[in-house]
Amino acid sequence: MTTIVSFVSLKPALLQDLRRAIPDLDFRYLGDGGGRKDRRENHKEGRGESQEEAVSQADIIFGWSPLVERVLRQGRTDEQGKAAQGKARQGKADEQGTAGEQGKVGPGNPPLKWIQTWSAGVDYLPLDLLKELDIVVTTSSGANAPSIAQQTLACLLSWTRCLPQLAQAQARKEWITLHGYGEATGKTLLILGTGHIGRTLASYCLALGMRVVGANWSGHPQPPFERTISIQDADSLQAAVASADFVVNALPLTQETYHLADEGFLGWMKASAYYVNVGRGKTTDTEALRLALEEGRLAGAALDVFEEEPLPAVSPLWGTRNLIITPHTAGLAEDYNRRTVAIFLENWASLQAGHGLRRNLVDFRRQY
Ligand SMILES: NC(=O)C1=CN([C@@H]2O[C@H](COP(=O)(O)OP(=O)(O)OC[C@H]3O[C@@H](n4cnc5c(N)ncnc54)[C@H](O)[C@@H]3O)[C@@H](O)[C@H]2O)C=CC1
Numbered sequence: 209m210t211t212i213v214s215f216v217s218l219k220p221a222l223l224q225d226l227r228r229a230i231p232d233l234d235f236r237y238l239g240d241g242g243g244r245k246d247r248r249e250n251h252k253e254g255r256g257e258s259q260e261e262a263v264s265q266a267d268i269i270f271g272w273s274p275l276v277e278r279v280l281r282q283g284r285t286d287e288q289g290k291a292a293q294g295k296a297r298q299g300k301a302d303e304q305g306t307a308g309e310q311g312k313v314g315p316g317n318p319p320l321k322w323i324q325t326w327s328a329g330v331d332y333l334p335l336d337l338l339k340e341l342d343i344v345v346t347t348s349s350g351a352n353a354p355s356i357a358q359q360t361l362a363c364l365l366s367w368t369r370c371l372p373q374l375a376q377a378q379a380r381k382e383w384i385t386l387h388g389y390g391e392a393t394g395k396t397l398l399i400l401g402t403g404h405i406g407r408t409l410a411s412y413c414l415a416l417g418m419r420v421v422g423a424n425w426s427g428h429p430q431p432p433f434e435r436t437i438s439i440q441d442a443d444s445l446q447a448a449v450a451s452a453d454f455v456v457n458a459l460p461l462t463q464e465t466y467h468l469a470d471e472g473f474l475g476w477m478k479a480s481a482y483y484v485n486v487g488r489g490k491t492t493d494t495e496a497l498r499l500a501l502e503e504g505r506l507a508g509a510a511l512d513v514f515e516e517e518p519l520p521a522v523s524p525l526w527g528t529r530n531l532i533i534t535p536h537t538a539g540l541a542e543d544y545n546r547r548t549v550a551i552f553l554e555n556w557a558s559l560q561a562g563h564g565l566r567r568n569l570v571d572f573r574r575q576y
């Protein structure tokens with residue numbers, strides 16, 4: 209029996225796909241946990257212990273819930289307790305010259321081996337604990353790359369065609385004359401992160417005749433980027449930021465990327481340039497961005513992700529000039545579950561063939 213405990217509701221057709229691939233599947237849906245940590249406690253209400261039991265019997269988890277962490281930590285504590293007891297018994301047995309139970313793990317220890325997240329980012333997971341427990345994590349990275357890239361492109365195009373100003377003029381019933389209508393063609397785009405989102409956006413923008421530069425950790429070449437730089441190379445990064453008409457941040461949140469776009473970084477940008485963050489809120493010093501926008505040191509920005517989510521009603525960002533705010537919705541797309549299940553099934557097939565998990569495996573050292 210293979211037990212999948214899911215915090216994501218799947219349509220019958222997708223469940224059928226899973227059952228076809230895993231004939232001994234025991235699929236247990238525990239209510240929507242969603243992807244992000246802050247949204248996850250809902251499913252737990254009123255269900256009590258049976259939920260914890262279900263998690264403690266899972267081989268595989270779909271999505272995430274803080275409940276999983278609690279069960280894993282409890283399992284680890286129980287195991288440590290048993291090991292300590294076993295050691296004490298072993299000591300006694302040694303004294304008595306009989307066999308002890310040292311190292312035996314009881315049935316309460318969760319069998320969990322694999323978490324398939326319903327998100328690309330894994331910054332909300334207790335990665336150290338999962339690593340310690342030898343639980344592998346695969347992500348849905350790629351499943352929403354088209355929607356994120358398309359939303360980003362929509363922002364870029366709406367800026368070049370002055371759509372925000374025209375929408376405001378329309379609300380005032382004003383037939384306005386504007387200067388500064390441009391085209392994306394020929395403009396320079398710097399994309400931070402050459403992963404699924406970065407590559408998809410790069411391909412769209414290359415098709416529009418834009419110049420596209422990618423930034424990743426090592427600076428390794430990455431098609432379809434014409435050129436890539438290393439984020440560690442401060443001079444190259446500064447030069448790339450300074451010559452970009454648009455900077456798009458599609459980075460995971462890790463120790464290295466926290467506040468990467470800080471006051472200094474934003475200060476390198478041209479006053480006519482635009483900044484987009486579709487990665488994670490904490491990779492950007494949002495207050496520095498807000499000031500740059502208010503003081504006209506940047507032409508505009510679009511944020512889909514925030515340092516605090518949901519963005520509090522009192523946040524000054526809501527009223528910041530030339531800022532497009534979307535409530536972490538760039539990744540929402542109708543095909544998301546189907547694509548994520550396909551990623552999971554590809555890995556499942558690879559595992560059955562003895563090749564292990566190959567797609568979207570989280571590298572605990574890199575934190576993504
Ligand atoms: N706004 C939204 O709804 C969504 C946000 N995201 C965020 O976007 C991130 C990227 O998503 P994908 O492109 O699917 O991930 P991916 O794993 O395909 O790509 C991540 C890329 O980031 C780059 N990278 C990682 N650490 C770096 C560092 N320290 N310096 C420079 N580059 C570094 C690497 O080039 C890597 O290829 C996710 O981790 C997630 O946090 C992802 C999906 C939806």
Ligand SMILES: O=C(O)C(=O)[C@H](O)COP(=O)(O)O
Nearest residue numbers: 242243244326327328329539
């Ligand atoms: O994939 C990610 O990473 C995201 O940020 C998703 O698009 C949204 O994830 P949740 O809303 O499921 O946390």
